[in-house]
Each structure stands twice: as C-alpha cells, then as structure tokens.
Amino acid sequence: TQLLEQSPQFLSIQEGENLTVYCNSSSVFSSLQWYRQEPGEGPVLLVTVVTGGEVKKLKRLTFQFGDARKDSSLHITAAQPGDTGLYLCAGTARTSGTYKYIFGTGTRLKVLA
C-alpha cells in the first residue's frame, strides 16, 4: 500500500515565522502536487513537481521534490494569517500496471496574527 505521510500533522505559528512541511513515502512518484484547502472549499492546486531534485518557488512558498522522487517539502517564509489552511501533498504512482493518485495525510497550519 502506498502512503504519503505528512509531518507535522498540526502546526500553529506566529505571523512572520518560517516553517517546513514534509511529505514522505517509500514509493516513487512520477509527479507530485501540493494543494491548499480552506474551510468549506475544495483543495486548490499550488504546484506540480516532476523531476527529482526540482525546486519551485511561488512567492513565499518553496517546494522541493526529493532526488529519488519519494519525498517532497514545502517551506513557507515569513508566514502570514492568509497562509492558514490544510496543506495536502498528492502524487501519481504506478503499481501492478495501473496508476494511482494518492493524497497525503495533510498538515493543518494555523498562522496567528
């Protein structure tokens, strides 16, 4: 069974602090996405990474895909209250000839003003 484990599960920080969220698996993923979900809404895609070692930046967010394509991280610099939400990683893995799209366990972030 492929799993995408995220850590930490919960994170509460003050505005202006930096943080990193991790997404780990024992499986290799052909691509990996990060989503943010706010209460009452569906997840919204933030970024897609496809190449081992790839780094993408989106304003204060930096995403990295591990060299072996088994893990990823999301780093937020100078967090703001608007960053509050549930962060989900998701990836595409191939097993037994079929593709599976798997969501991580989620990290719930709260940024306090």
Place this chain on the structure above:
Amino acid sequence: GAGVSQSPSNKVTEKGKDVELRCDPISGHTALYWYRQSLGQGLEFLIYFQGNSAPDKSGLPSDRFSAERTGGSVSTLTIQRTQQEDSAVYLCASSRSPPPAYEQYFGPGTRLTVT
C-alpha cells in the same frame, strides 16, 4: 472559465434514505474523480472515471455506493440506505487527462449529514 461545480452544497438526510450527489466537471476534462473527506481529515479516494467508464472503483467503501457518468460530463454519486458513518464532505475533481496526468481541479464539495 467555469470551474467544477457540485450540488447540492449541503444535504441532510435520515438514516436509511438514498441520496444522489452531482458533479459538473470543467468542460473538456476527460477524467473525473470522487473523494470523501471526513471532518479535519485528508482525502479518501472513491472512484475515478475516464470518459464514461470507471477503470478504478477500488475506493468505494461498500456496495451501497455507486457512481455513473454520462456523456463524458456530469457524474452522479449515489449512496443507498445511508448510514451515519457516511456523513462527510464529498469532493469531486476533474483533470484534462487521466493518470499519470496530474493537476486535479476540485469542486467546493457536498456536505452530507446523516441523522
């Protein structure tokens, strides 16, 4: 352009009743996915459609759950004889092409409450 829409946004039903949840994907998206999300939890995959066929139904939790898609567009998720444990937010997503393509676009969800 229009995003993924779902209806109803909220549904309260009595235990034992049947419910139908509807999803309108983004026009031109061939792949459609249903997920379930319990309060504060991650996403649980239910079923995936490519066109009108469902290559992967592995996530449906029981035979009370079924889904169909017609015309390669609208999809309906049906839950028969609802149970309290079925209470959750049901999310639909669509993507331009099937796995291993990525970038799913989600609707706002239907919050189902079984009393």
